[in-house]
Amino acid sequence: MRITIITIFPGMLDGFLRESMMKRAVDQGAVQFDFVDPREFTTDVHRTVDDRPYGGGPGMVMKPDPLAAAIRSVHTANSRVIYLSPQGCPFTQSKAEMLATASKHLILLCGHYEGVDERLIQRYVDEEISIGDYVLTNGALAATVVIDATVRLIPGVLGGEGATEAESFTTGLLDFPQYTRPEEFEGLTVPDILKSGDHGKIAAWRHEQALDRTRKRRPDLLDG
Ligand code: 4FV
Numbered sequence: 448m449r450i451t452i453i454t455i456f457p458g459m460l461d462g463f464l465r466e467s468m469m470k471r472a473v474d475q476g477a478v479q480f481d482f483v484d485p486r487e488f489t490t491d492v493h494r495t496v497d498d499r500p501y502g503g504g505p506g507m508v509m510k511p512d513p514l515a516a517a518i519r520s521v522h523t524a525n526s527r528v529i530y531l532s533p534q535g536c537p538f539t540q541s542k543a544e545m546l547a548t549a550s551k552h553l554i555l556l557c558g559h560y561e562g563v564d565e566r567l568i569q570r571y572v573d574e575e576i577s578i579g580d581y582v583l584t585n586g587a588l589a590a591t592v593v594i595d596a597t598v599r600l601i602p603g604v605l606g607g608e609g610a611t612e613a614e615s616f617t618t619g620l621l622d623f624p625q626y627t628r629p630e631e632f633e634g635l636t637v638p639d640i641l642k643s644g645d646h647g648k649i650a651a652w653r654h655e656q657a658l659d660r661t662r663k664r665r666p667d668l669l670d671g
Contacts, residue, residue, distance in 0.1 A: 448478045448550060448601060451521045452590055453514065454557040455496055457482040459587045460594075469594070472604045480594075481521070485509075488516035497560050507560040511567035518554060518571050525551040528573045531589035532558055533582060535575035538593060540616035542576070546593070547600035555593065557586035619668060620661045623653035 452460060463469060464480050472478045486494040496514075497507040518528060527550050536542070546553065556563070556572065568575070578589045599605055626637045640652045661668050 448547075448598070449481070449552045450478060450594060450598075451481050451483060451526075451552070451554045452557060452587070452594075453483045453485060453517050453554060454585075454587045454590070455484055455486055455559060456557075456585060456587055457484055459585065460591055463591050463595075468599055468604065472598050472601065475603065477601045477604050478598050483517045483521055485513040485517045488513040488520070500561065505561070509558060509560060509563045509567075511564040511570075514556065514563060514567050515571060518556070521552075521554060522571075523552060526554050527552065528554045528556060528571055529593070530556040530558065530563065530568055530572040530575045531578070531586035531593065532562060532575050533577050533580065535577035538576050538578045538589075538596070540596070543593070543596040544600055544617075546597045553597075555586075555590040557590050559585050616668075618657070620654075620657040621665055621668070623656040623660075 454460075460480075460482075464473070469478075469480075473480065485496050489495055495510065497509050500506070500508045522528070527546075576589075576593060578592045583589060626641060630637055630642075638652070640648055643649065
């Protein structure tokens with residue numbers, strides 16, 4: 448998979464892409480990342496990528512032209528343009544699974560300021576995704592979340608670490624509680640069932656725990 452990040456702050460993702468799982472995914476050849484800075488597609492000496500909003504109001508809006516040229520510079524028939532914004536569809540595990548399996552080339556458009564000129568979205572964006580109902584300073588942070596949740600699902604990337612089939616949201620439930628050594632921690636012990644070796648009983652206990660937590664913390668996940 449190829450992931451192109453369109454952002455005026457390419458350095459913001461450097462550390463994240465050079466560490467841990469993402470670095471390993473690149474080393475394995477499962478994914479390649481590249482950046483496009485819209486400033487490279489400006490025509491004025493100040494390399495202007497934003498301007499005041501028509502109709503007045505606070506803040507600035509990203510100009511359509513540099514973004515359009517940036518997208519065109521990498522867009523192919525296999526590309527899917529995703530704009531990260533609070534107006535997007537909520538990002539979910541199933542969306543991550545879809546992106547991980549169905550996409551050859553993701554172009555992640557990272558907004559800044561008050562957002563992007565609507566005409567750019569109309570003409571170039573295939574899908575708008577929101578990572579949550581709050582406002583970030585920059586879409587690159589949201590792109591990082593989408594990249595992480597998606598790339599880890601590319602077959603082979605996770606290797607031995609954690610089977611994705613049985614994890615949160617994939618089962619429709621929150622995860623069961625996890626324990627590891629020491630057997631006693633500050634007076635707290637590990638539930639005996641987990642030390643029983645009876646895998647049938649352990650699986651039943653874990654499912655009951657997951658169900659109970661989901662009922663208490665996220666009953667919305669149980670609707671339907
Ligand atoms: C956001 C979100 C988000 C809005 C203004 C960047 C900011 C600034 N993106 N999910 N929530 N974006 O807050 O995806 O341009």
